[in-house]
Amino acid sequence: MNKYGFISQESPARFRDLQTQLRDRWLNIEEFDHSDYDILVVPSLTLDPSELKKVEGSHHYEERLLFSLIRLRNPRNRLVYITSQPLAPIIIDYYLQLLPGIPFSHARERLVTLTTYDAAEKPLTQKILERPRLIERIRQSLRIDKAYMICFNSTPLERELSIQLDIPLWAVDPDLLHLGTKSGSRQVFAETGIPHPDGSQLVWTSQDLAIAAAKLWERQPYLKRMVVKLNEGFSGEGNAILCLEEITKKLHPIEQASLADRIAAIFESFATMRFQSNHETWANYARQIPELGAIVEAFIEGEEKRSPSVQGRIAPTGEIEILSTHDQILGGLDGQVYLGCSFPADAAYRLQLQEIGLAIGQNLAKKGALERYGVDFVAVKQPNGTWDLQAIEINLRKGGTTHPFMTLRFLTNGKFQLEDGKFYSRQGQEKYYVATDNLQKPQYKGLLPHDLMDIIAYHRLHFDSSTETGTVFHLMSCLSEFGKLGLTSIGNSPAEAQAIYEQVEQVLDHETRVYSALRSNPNQEIF
Structure with missing residues (x-):
């Protein structure tokens, strides 16, 4: 019996055998426009239940991996997406309409959405494991010899589901999760000689x-x-x-x-x-x-202080790839809670972040870690104008900076340039973004996904594939109950990305004020 109350029958040895298949398939998986795979997306926030309760609207966070639907841009890929509760069709349609050059109906036929119809406060993966018939339905939806599974974070539950489905999990082995804890992070920092508090x-x-x-x-x-x-x-x-x-x-x-x-x-x-x-x-x-x-x-003090991060990936073949850097937007009473980010991190320390990220990735790879990792820092400006970087923690999961960067990458098919830490479209245009999971205001409560779509369309807030600028929205189901929305605003300069983000916020504020006035005085002329 594990801590989630589920009786485990997993075989870690079989799991490692399955992950070996990733190494054999890796080159084909990475050929984004030519691969031929079935991708099972299990967006479960498999965290300690007491910690999960602290994240308002956490059950809607299963929508954060919907950027994976953009993988259907490849006409041979198929995708199975599972959620606790059914997704509104308009949300699915929204993501599929983002696909450049792919007929909507063609992409929709290659997408299977399944649900547990279970709103209980426990991880989605646990709900799936409790439903053998659903597991069989998932298996029937996949070409097992051409399938792999991705998730938000990897735990023994995701490992067990991988084994029961007999497909590899593209994520870290749960036996190595301690490397991404607070104490495990400190151990890795000490071993690599990285400054930390x-x-x-x-x-x-x-x-x-x-x-x-x-x-x-x-x-x-x-x-x-x-x-x-x-x-x-x-x-x-x-x-x-x-x-x-x-x-x-x-x-x-x-x-x-x-x-x-x-x-x-x-x-x-x-x-x-x-x-x-x-x-x-x-x-x-x-x-x-x-x-x-x-x-x-x-606690690191400082008059001018920031919270940058670096993200990397460890391939099944052992290569380390630096994916991105960000300046994180933090909130809470003492600036400890992640709210959003801007890409890329400041040029003053961007390349240094990449160097440290590479060293940490090499340490993790030697220990057998796989897939995505992120490292958070505190940066304090020194009297001489330089920045002192102190590493704070390692995340071995898809975090708040994962989906905005992958959204940019999949939508533009551009490339991150290690030499300057910038991202370029296929036409060579620099790309920047501001992203958040936490655009939240009381007056947004009651907005349905259909209402948001109306606002997006009327004010032309959507992502424009011709200019590759605009906003991509997520956590849309969170709006009605919690007044909370996620978005990634993409521009050709930092100022443009910020302006696009601010325009979205201003429009939402205006629209909700208008309807609040209508509710309080139905006879008032608003327009």
Whole structure:
């Protein structure tokens, strides 16, 4: 019985045999315009249930991998997409209409959408495994000898589904997932000599966490804040900020405080930490420590501070490819929660990010890791104008920067240039974008996907394949219930991408104000 309550019958050895097939097929899979494969997309957010609850509208995040439908641009590819609840047909149509040069009906015939009809708060992959007849239906939809599976993140559940379907999973082996945890990231950074914040080893109790924090404080007596992190936290939601100012006042003079005094004061202060989720409490957070583990790190201070990232991919043949760099947009009380990103990262540190990303990819590849990885950093501007980069964590999954970049790549069939870290269309035009999963406002609630399509069409906000600029939307089902939308705004310059993004927000604000006024005064003339 695993932590999801599912009795596992998996065979890791068989899983590794299946992944070997990826190496044999790799060159054909990479020939995007000429490959002939069936792609099973399982967009399950297979995360700890307590962490998943912190992501508002998380069940709609299964739509984030809908960019994969653009793979149907290849007239021989077929795709099977599975969700917990049925997708609105208009959302499917929206993505298929993006395909340049492919008749809509031709692409639609090569797409199979399946659903579990299960809205329970548990991972989609678990729901699939609980339905043997659905697994058989999936198997019948695939050419098994020409199929592979992709997912949001790989866990023993995805491994088991891969084995039951007898198709390879294009993702990291779950036995290596510890490399993408907070403590595992620190281990890889240390092995590769990458600068990273001072911090602790993995601990499993609140008391040990207090001890680790106290020892960190002794090593770094001028610290103002620390970051407490659940080892398997997601998008910064598992982070909390421990402020040391009040503790210092209680222990005045702090220089004379013993280690035991510091430990006791820190333990007492855990209850007043600032959590990044409004719904989190110390009581609930503490209950997760024995299951997930936790670490504590020095909080990096700085007057001008940014959060860049680098993304790479480890091929089944072992080659490392740097895919992109981004400057991340963070929110939450202390800027710990991922909201969006802009591509590419600032030129001041873009190439340095790529070099570090390559070194980390080589370390991961030697350990047997596969497919996508991302590395997050904190960048602080120094008095001499340079930027100090500190690595924060490794993500071994498709993250918030994955779908916007892959959307750009699939739509334009362009190429990322390692020499300058920019992306160029086939015509040699530089491409930039601003993307988010979190354009969220209360007044957006109640908007249906059909309403959004009306707004997009009327204001011409859609992506224009002739100029390869405009906006691609996702998380459309999230609008009605949560007032939340995802989008990627693509331009030929950073300023144009930002302007396109801002136009979308302004239009949505205007449209929702208009209908709010109509609801409050039906007889009022709005236009």
